[in-house]
Amino acid sequence: MDRKVPHTITRRAFLGTTAKLAIGAAALLAGSTGLFYYGAVTHRKSPAAGPPPGNYARLGAAADLERLRGVTRVDYEAEYIDAWYTKPAKGFVYIAAGEDGKLLILSPACSHLGCSVVPATEAQRAGRPETYFWCPCHGAEFDAAGGATFAVERGLDTFEPVFLDGSVYIDIMKPIPGAGA
8 A cells, every 4th residue: 555654753763863964064064174274274384495385475685685775666476375265466665774774674555545655756855854755645754764754643564574595575465564653
């Protein structure tokens, strides 16, 4: 006889099936989390030799940069890496010798609106001799060390140089906020 009544399930069978599904879901979640963690950790490890991993831009040979006098614009190319996503990044920084003789690497982004600052003209410097950089968006002024001199309170962000294999690198994703102030 063809019965249309659903098959009855015992309490023990229901609990056993539910437990197997819960354990399987937990194992799948733990396995995928472990895989993502392993990928992130191994992706960020710095090799023993060679350039640092992604997000670092090579600015040049340390010996050449340490001989610079005044403020110099240095262009760079790097790769922006976020997990498994990689894209090329181009930009520039200003490099000067700090008061202690160490490299001072300044971000060109204005601390107010993020516009790229440019060297001040002679006419702008005539009125304010301490002015070295000028923001074309709103007129903020900064000295050669990145400190704010007019229109904003915070100076230009700086980058911590990384010395490796005779070259200078910066992590383009980690400027130090307002360190030029």
